[in-house]
Amino acid sequence: MSSPGGRAASAPLLGHEIEPTVFELSVPGRSAFQLRTTGVPATPLRDLILARHLAAAPVALAEVSERDLVGHYTRLTHRQFSVDLGAYPLGSCTMKYNPKFCDAVAADPGLNSVHPGAPASLSQGWLELLVTLESKLCAITGMAAATLQPAAGAAGELTGLLLMRAYHEANGDVRRRVLIPDSAHGTNPASVTLGGYEVTTIPSNDRGLVDLAALKAALGPDVAGIMLTNPNTLGLFEEEIVEIAAAVHEVGGLLYYDGANLNAILGVIRPGDMGFDIVHMNLHKTFATPHGGGGPGAGPVAVSPRLVDFLPGPRATRATQGDYVWSTPARSIGRVHGWHGNAMVLARALAYIDVHGGEGLTRVAQHAVLNANWLRERLRATLPAAYDRVCMHECVLTATGIKDEFGVRGLDVAKGLLEEGFHSPTVYFPLIVDEALMFEPTETESLQTLESLAASLERLAERARRDPDGLHRAPQTTPVSRVDEARAARHLIATEDAAQR
Amino acid sequence: MLAFLGMDSLDQLFAHIPASVRLAQGLDLESGMSEPDVAAVFAEYSAANRGQLSRLTCFAGAGAYDHEVPAVVKMLSSRSEFVTAYTPYQPEVAQGVLQAIFEFQTMVSRISGLPIANASLYDGATALVEALNMAAGATHRQKVVISSGVHPHWRAVAATFARGTGHEVVVVPFKDGVNDWDRVDTTGAAAIVVAYPNYLGVLEDLSAARALATSRDALFVVCGDPLAAGVLKTAGDWGADVFVGEGQPLGTALSFGGPFLGLFACTIEQIRRLPGRIVGETVDSNDRRAFVTTLRAREQDIRREKATSNVCTNQTLMAVTAAIQLGWLGTQGYAEIATRCAQGAHYLHDRLLAIEGVTAVSSQPFLREFALRLPRRADDVLDDLVGAGILGGLSVESLAGAHDPSLEGDTADVVLIAVTERRTRVELDHYADVLSKVLS
Numbered sequence: 001m002s003s004p005g006g007r008a009a010s011a012p013l014l015g016h017e018i019e020p021t022v023f024e025l026s027v028p029g030r031s032a033f034q035l036r037t038t039g040v041p042a043t044p045l046r047d048l049i050l051a052r053h054l055a056a057a058p059v060a061l062a063e064v065s066e067r068d069l070v071g072h073y074t075r076l077t078h079r080q081f082s083v084d085l086g087a088y089p090l091g092s093c094t095m096k097y098n099p100k101f102c103d104a105v106a107a108d109p110g111l112n113s114v115h116p117g118a119p120a121s122l123s124q125g126w127l128e129l130l131v132t133l134e135s136k137l138c139a140i141t142g143m144a145a146a147t148l149q150p151a152a153g154a155a156g157e158l159t160g161l162l163l164m165r166a167y168h169e170a171n172g173d174v175r176r177r178v179l180i181p182d183s184a185h186g187t188n189p190a191s192v193t194l195g196g197y198e199v200t201t202i203p204s205n206d207r208g209l210v211d212l213a214a215l216k217a218a219l220g221p222d223v224a225g226i227m228l229t230n231p232n233t234l235g236l237f238e239e240e241i242v243e244i245a246a247a248v249h250e251v252g253g254l255l256y257y258d259g260a261n262l263n264a265i266l267g268v269i270r271p272g273d274m275g276f277d278i279v280h281m282n283l284h285k286t287f288a289t290p291h292g293g294g295g296p297g298a299g300p301v302a303v304s305p306r307l308v309d310f311l312p313g314p315r316a317t318r319a320t321q322g323d324y325v326w327s328t329p330a331r332s333i334g335r336v337h338g339w340h341g342n343a344m345v346l347a348r349a350l351a352y353i354d355v356h357g358g359e360g361l362t363r364v365a366q367h368a369v370l371n372a373n374w375l376r377e378r379l380r381a382t383l384p385a386a387y388d389r390v391c392m393h394e395c396v397l398t399a400t401g402i403k404d405e406f407g408v409r410g411l412d413v414a415k416g417l418l419e420e421g422f423h424s425p426t427v428y429f430p431l432i433v434d435e436a437l438m439f440e441p442t443e444t445e446s447l448q449t450l451e452s453l454a455a456s457l458e459r460l461a462e463r464a465r466r467d468p469d470g471l472h473r474a475p476q477t478t479p480v481s482r483v484d485e486a487r488a489a490r491h492l493i494a495t496e497d498a499a500q501r
Numbered sequence: 502m503l504a505f506l507g508m509d510s511l512d513q514l515f516a517h518i519p520a521s522v523r524l525a526q527g528l529d530l531e532s533g534m535s536e537p538d539v540a541a542v543f544a545e546y547s548a549a550n551r552g553q554l555s556r557l558t559c560f561a562g563a564g565a566y567d568h569e570v571p572a573v574v575k576m577l578s579s580r581s582e583f584v585t586a587y588t589p590y591q592p593e594v595a596q597g598v599l600q601a602i603f604e605f606q607t608m609v610s611r612i613s614g615l616p617i618a619n620a621s622l623y624d625g626a627t628a629l630v631e632a633l634n635m636a637a638g639a640t641h642r643q644k645v646v647i648s649s650g651v652h653p654h655w656r657a658v659a660a661t662f663a664r665g666t667g668h669e670v671v672v673v674p675f676k677d678g679v680n681d682w683d684r685v686d687t688t689g690a691a692a693i694v695v696a697y698p699n700y701l702g703v704l705e706d707l708s709a710a711r712a713l714a715t716s717r718d719a720l721f722v723v724c725g726d727p728l729a730a731g732v733l734k735t736a737g738d739w740g741a742d743v744f745v746g747e748g749q750p751l752g753t754a755l756s757f758g759g760p761f762l763g764l765f766a767c768t769i770e771q772i773r774r775l776p777g778r779i780v781g782e783t784v785d786s787n788d789r790r791a792f793v794t795t796l797r798a799r800e801q802d803i804r805r806e807k808a809t810s811n812v813c814t815n816q817t818l819m820a821v822t823a824a825i826q827l828g829w830l831g832t833q834g835y836a837e838i839a840t841r842c843a844q845g846a847h848y849l850h851d852r853l854l855a856i857e858g859v860t861a862v863s864s865q866p867f868l869r870e871f872a873l874r875l876p877r878r879a880d881d882v883l884d885d886l887v888g889a890g891i892l893g894g895l896s897v898e899s900l901a902g903a904h905d906p907s908l909e910g911d912t913a914d915v916v917l918i919a920v921t922e923r924r925t926r927v928e929l930d931h932y933a934d935v936l937s938k939v940l941s
Contacts (some may be wrong), residue, residue: 013594017788022604022828033834034874035569039926045765048847053704055738057732059611062604063831073825077582080597084581093587098697103534103584113554115561116670117759117895119880122552122887126757129546131846139529151623151759152814154801188817191806194634195665199806237518266528268515273522284814292818293598294588294620294778296760312661317509330590334643334661338564339758340625351543357533364513373514374502390517394656401874415593416783424591447502473786478579478593480785485592488795489782494617 004452009449010086010421015078015479022062025497032066070316080293081423082092087445087453089375091235091394091438092185093363094263094285096368101355102348104287111347116339120325126343127324130316133350134300140353141257141279142272147312148346149337150470153260154187156280156299157227158314159196162333163303164225164254166310170331173252175224181210183233183430185260191350197224204432208234208387217249225254230276231264233391235372235429235438245275254278254307262286263442264369264393267362277304287447297347311335327402367443368393371450375441378454382461383413386433396433396438397425403435406472408464410435415482416463418475531662557892558928560849561920562870563700563900564652565755566623568728568838569923574829576751578822578891588778588814592793593785598817599792604781605824612730612835613744613766620778620794621820622763622812625747626658629694629724631765632743633659633668634809636692636720638774639812644669646690649682650699651724653901662811674906678863679705682713688769690717696724697739700900701865701907701917702784704847707739714742720771727751727764727823729868731839736766743767752826753819761938762819773799776810797835841922842869845929849920852933853934858940862908870919872897874941882939889935894918 044323045054064072081088089094104111104426114123134146151157161178168175178197183205189199200218205211209232209243226248230238238244248255257276263286269281282296283289291297303311312335313328356364369392376385376395383397399410414424414437426438441450475481503509515523534542547553559567577583580595589595589602602620609618622628633645645668647656656672663670671687673680678693687693693714707723715722722743723736728750736744748762749755767775767849773796781795801808830838846869853859858876875882879896884891896910897905905912920929 009624015597017559019596019600019837021600021607022824023607029833031831031833032573032829033831033837033921034571035834035837035841036925038841038924040848040924041926041930043844043847045840048702049732049868052541052706053731053733053866054731055734056920058832059735059835060833061608061611061830061835062760062828063833064828066829067830070573070577070824070830073577073580075866076597076600077580078597079594080582081591081594081602082582082585088587090587090590095587099536101539103579105540105543108543109555110542110550110800112754112756114550114552114569114757115559115755116565117561117563117899118552118892119624119883119899122557122892123550123757125546125549128549136530151627151816152812154811154813155623155627158662159663161662165664182628186802186805187813189806190804190936191811193806193808194662194811196667214785238515239519242519242522257594262873265518267524269518269523273524282814290584290818291587291597291814292816293583293586293821294817295815296818297814333664335626335654335657336661337759338624338658338761342759345760347543351539352541353530354542355533355536358528358530360533361530362527365926366514367799369514370502370506370511373506374728377506390621414591418591418594423587423594426590437529457679475593479596480593480789480791481705482786483592483793484783484785485793485795488781488793489797492779492795493782494779494795495610496604497607497610498616 009452010422012205013079013081013479014073014479019075021496022064025064025068025072026062028063028381030063030065080477086421087449088421089425089439089441090221091440092260094440094442096108097444098288098290099352102351106344106348112344122323127316129350131318131324131348136353137281137300138302140266141302142270143279144301144305145308145311146302147315148300149312149341150301151337151342152295152297153280153282153299155336156301157187157191158194159336160256160278160280160302161191163310165195166333167307168224176222177180178224179226179230181216182432184227184229185233185258188227188258190204208236209238212240212242212243215244219247219251221251223251223253225256227256227258228450229258231261234387234396235391235394236387237392241274242333259395260285264365267358268363272304283345283349285402287352289345289348295355296342296470298342306382328338343402365441371441371443371445374451375439375454377458382458388437394438397416397437397439398433399435399437402461404465406468408468410437412471412474413437413460416460416471416474419477422453422456504923545622552892557890559892560894560918561892563895563917565920566750566921567755567923568750568825568921570752570754574822577825579782583818583821588753589794592791596792599780601821601824603782603792605820606780608824609764609766612727612735614735615741615744615766616769617772617775618766618776620780620852621816622765623816624763625745625759626655628745628763628765629655630659630662632722632745632811634666635693635771635774636745637668638809639720639771640689640691642689643667644671644689645694646671646673646675646685646687647694648696649675649905649907650696651694652700654904672906678723678865686719687713690719692720692722694722698726698729698868701862701872702867703865704867711740728839731836732843748823751823753822760819761815762816762823763829775799777812838922840931845920845924846871849929849932851908853936856937856940869921870917872915872917872931873917875914878913879897885939886935891932891935
């Protein structure tokens with residue numbers, strides 16, 4: 001049953017008034033803070049700290065009442081789209097619904113009031129939680145052990161590259177290059193560079209997959225490994241993965257699995273079984289921990305047996321007597337986080353895994369893939385897929401048709417979708433597809449929502465024909481209309497003080 | 502839906518995946534449980550954490566502090582529009598997060614005394630790594646000189662990432678609680694890195710370090726405490742080129758160490774090398790004020806193999822939280838908190854020093870944290886304090902290992918004690934009384 005107007009499953013934002021900054025709301029002398037009555041003697045600072053360290057004048061912050069503070073940030077939320085408001089089919093980002101239960105778990109002071117430096121004897125519950133999560137992530141990925149320290153995907157990638165480097169160095173093996181397909185996320189080549197390697201790009205073939213012949217031609221004894229996303233960023237499964245793995249291992253290289261798209265294969269196939277040696281996961285994607293408007297994430301890295309000794313430390317482990325302890329692997333690359341990683345994100349992910357269980361996680365992948373294929377098929381006549389066959393959890397469509405015919409670009413469609421009350425898909429990525437629109441509906445959106453989304457896109461295609469100029473100007477019904485990004489870069493104003501100058 | 506695709510089973514969607522490597526039996530995991538059943542499991546984890554603050558009075562710090570976080574900050578920062586949004590790639594529907602980050606950048610700029618701040622990094626330790634990358638990029642040199650007053654974990658993280666970048670990390674030892682620059686070769690340094698206050702709580706006059714950085718044409722990086730500028734000079738006042746900090750004290754719970762908040766600010770000269778996201782002010786097509794992520798060409802997912810930074814997703818929710826917390830504090834509250842920390846810390850410091858066998862590690866000034874040498878192993882003493890309901894601090898041994906260039910002699914009997922504005926005189930007196938008994 002489709003929703004009237006196509007909007008019932010999502011909603012436009014209502015916050016159309018420009019909100020003053022908190023500094024513009026400031027009135028001298030106003031304040032909101034209240035502190036404990038401590039009874040500690042109020043010794044003048046000058047008697048405690050040498051004058052040469054003391055500030056000449058206090059740092060100026062906004063001065064507002066609690067009521068003003070609540071009004072300000074509440075009004076800002078009315079100008080912010082979110083998963084809770086509506087569908088967010090942003091490809092490669094896995095913006096699924098975040099179960100509230102997981103947030104409730106993380107709000108428990110028994111977890112979130114524990115100091116990270118407290119001795120293990122005082123944080124046994126936390127260590128058990130971390131050990132349990134590690135073993136479940138290993139079961140899901142088919143790996144031997146994992147570090148939970150990396151704070152997000154890119155940190156996980158670099159950690160994985162450093163593990164690759166440490167492994168080769170321990171074998172007295174100097175290697176120079178890491179292979180990356182041309183469809184890879186931009187973070188992959190960045191991580192390779194920071195890991196001290198050079199990037200060799202492998203082209204895709206006409207099916208959107210790694211060109212196996214080109215890969216084999218690029219392999220050699222100086223290749224440290226390959227970074228692969230599978231399914232890749234076209235949403236397509238690398239069907240020759242077994243051959244790829246064999247070829248890379250043949251020259252002594254390691255396989256790195258970029259877990260950005262892990263949601264597609266949960267319970268269906270495991271990176272370890274495909275031959276991968278290093279796997280990073282984005283818990284804020286696959287395991288539904290909320291993205292926070294751009295973090296926090298968590299990017300655990302799981303490894304095959306031969307890399308376990310190199311993992312970052314300290315790691316929570318279970319001692320023979322049954323209690324939990326911190327231990328650092330023998331040839332550890334060292335710390336990659338100031339403490340133990342984004343612990344509250346890790347706790348949410350474990351709660352999500354526990355609620356779903358093995359079968360539930362498999363259903364996640366099945367329904368994510370079903371939804372993406374339904375959307376791809378449903379939009380066949382409107383926005384055709386760049387590669388016309390069964391996809392995994394996301395589909396990359398192309399707007400070249402309406403661009404050639406009406407001069408309406410993929411970006412215009414994406415902006416038009418905002419007026420329809422949906423978030424845009426990812427645009428112009430992957431780079432190898434012209435006018436790419438990458439949709440990842442996720443498993444948490446219903447058929448009715450997908451129907452609404454498809455109806456909105458059909459309306460936009462019709463509008464492209466009828467009123468292309470209108471679409472160039474879209475969106476107009478959002479809190480602000482199309483934003484002048486060039487001006488922001490040309491004339492940088494990154495603080496209130498720069499705005500005053 | 503399957504029928505629409507001309508399929509009759511979900512398995513058909515996966516038929517193109519090679520059967521030889523597909524899972525035959527599904528995952529080796531327990532069956533799913535209802536939310537209340539999972540809640541019961543988590544209640545056991547929670548109960549096993551004897552260190553939770555309802556059971557112990559917290560004097561532990563080292564970058565993670567028990568500060569007041571009021572209901573209004575918790576409630577606003579947990580609004581689902583902030584919590585369940587993605588990175589603001591579509592500014593027309595992300596003005597809420599973008600404006601909150603813009604305000605956050607302004608606040609970080611002011612408390613660091615530097616003109617530009619980014620939208621956040623993972624944590625203090627990884628923010629330091631980004632500062633080192635910036636310095637190497639700015640100077641085309643590989644050597645980074647880091648004071649041993651920088652948190653031992655931060656130094657460890659810097660060493661880990663140097664394995665990939667090839668940076669040569671030189672650690673400066675202390676003498677009498679301050680940097681002994683003459684003991685290391687600083688020629689060819691890309692960065693001179695100090696901490697203010699340092700991880701042992703000490704405030705060192707940074708004039709010498711600034712002069713050294715100038716003489717080496719290196720970037721001067723100050724690792725700072727975001728609450729310190731409530732009463733102390735800012736990093737900018739000391740001439741820093743870069744400020745990095747751990748933003749946890751700005752509204753984030755102890756959280757067992759994460760998610761925390763990496764703070765990063767720098768001079769205008771370094772803007773093109775600034776890691777992570779920056780939000781800038783602009784206008785929309787109707788000439789109304791709007792905010793947008795800008796200078797995107799610097800960011801690692803765009804620069805690809807030319808990147809010098811390792812952050813894509815950052816810690817936006819903690820940054821928004823910090824902005825709300827600083828809004829709650831205001832000019833007056835921000836200064837008041839730092840003042841109260843200093844008053845409480847000095848009161849406890851003097852009471853503990855009066856105990857026989859307890860000595861000061863440094864005679865230098867401090868703000869809210871200080872290190873003391875105890876007559877026996879600090880971890881054993883701390884264990885004894887737990888029995889009296891006190892998390893008495895952290896041993897330097899637990900942070901830095903048995904030996905560290907920041908201390909002459911063993912680390913084992915040195916304890917690091919933090920006092921926040923939440924500690925009452927009764928709690929401080931109780932600590933002193935119990936420690937006195939434990940040591941007698």
